[in-house]
Each structure stands twice: as structure tokens, then as C-alpha cells.
Amino acid sequence: QEFERQEVKISREIGDLKTASNGLNSLGFQSYMQGKGKEAIEYYEEALQIARDIGNKSGVIMIQSNIYGARVLLEEYSSSEDSLTALIDEVGDKGHFLVSEMYRFLAEALVAQGKYDDALAKAQRSLTLSEETENPEAISEAWRVLGIVASCLKEDILFNDQTFNASDCFQRSLDDFEKLG
Numbered sequence: 001q002e003f004e005r006q007e008v009k010i011s012r013e014i015g016d017l018k019t020a021s022n023g024l025n026s027l028g029f030q031s032y033m034q035g036k037g038k039e040a041i042e043y044y045e046e047a048l049q050i051a052r053d054i055g056n057k058s059g060v061i062m063i064q065s066n067i068y069g070a071r072v073l074l075e076e077y078s079s080s081e082d083s084l085t086a087l088i089d090e091v092g093d094k095g096h097f098l099v100s101e102m103y104r105f106l107a108e109a110l111v112a113q114g115k116y117d118d119a120l121a122k123a124q125r126s127l128t129l130s131e132e133t134e135n136p137e138a139i140s141e142a143w144r145v146l147g148i149v150a151s152c153l154k155e156d157i158l159f160n161d162q163t164f165n166a167s168d169c170f171q172r173s174l175d176d177f178e179k180l181g
Helices: 002-014 017-033 037-054 057-073 077-091 099-112 116-132 136-153 166-180
Strands: 157-159 162-164
Touching: 002 017, 017 037, 017 057, 037 057, 057 077, 057 099, 077 099, 099 116, 099 136, 116 136, 116 157, 136 157, 136 166, 162 166
Parallel strands: none
Antiparallel strands: 157 162
16 A cells, blocks of 8 residues: 555656556555445545546546445445446446446445345346456456355356356355465
């Protein structure tokens, strides 16, 4: 985090606002990974303003997705559901490299609201898109969310013509994460 903070400071000093925005986004992600949703959103919102100011459309989409994911962490499920649905509608399934993550965040928000069938469809879409982009971390995360959904549904789920129970999904996620180190 200290190196990220230095990157942001230096980037601002030399006028490299895109790098400053990216650094703030990274600081937000580090806070998110530590379970500090409010802190993450503070970094993300600062990064978002810079991305908007410099016209970095892809950065704006990425940071918005991160903000909505942090709002899920803060248990703001309904508003996160609405925001993520609107963002996915705006960019489309193939419109940004993080759409699979948006679907995963959306599935988590839906699960928390007891909307398990909708959550299953979004988690399956997250996994499909993650596999299409060959993103191992996103694949692992999608399997984790599928495990949560299967656990809540208390039934096996279907993916790519194969049946998986919650334990199968969690094991796939764990195995994949272990491969990633």
C-alpha cells in the first residue's frame, strides 16, 4: 500500500492522472480485499473522479464496478443490484473485460436478498464469461459464488451439461486458487 500511495503522489506531481487514478483504484482494491468497504469506496470515488475528468471511459466502467462490489461488501444489496444491472446493460456482455466480475457481484447481491434463481443465472453467466476470457482468478471466484448459490438452493446446479453440488463448486474454486498460488 505504501508503494501505491507513493505512485499516486508522484503521478499527481508529474501530471500523470491516469496512473494516479489507477493507483487509487489499486488502493481501493487492497482495502476491499481487507474487508474495508467504506475505505475502498473512498479510494474508488477519488479514482472515478479522475477517470471521468480525463475521459478514461474504460477506467470509469472498471471503477464503477469496483464501487458496486464494495457496496455489496457493505451489505447495500438492493442498490448494488440496481447499479450493477444498469452497468451491465450499459456495457453489454462483451463490452468490458470486467463484465464477468460485475455478474459475480450481482449474484452475491441477489443471494443476500434471497433471490437464488436469479443469482444462479448471474453466477453461471459470470463463470461462462470468465472461461471465455480465460481469466483464472475470475473463474475461481465464479466457482466460489456458484457454491454459495448451490448451498442456498440446497440442490445441485447445472453448468455446461454437468451437475455440481455446493461442495463440488467450492472445491473447484479452492483447487483453482491453489494453482494460482
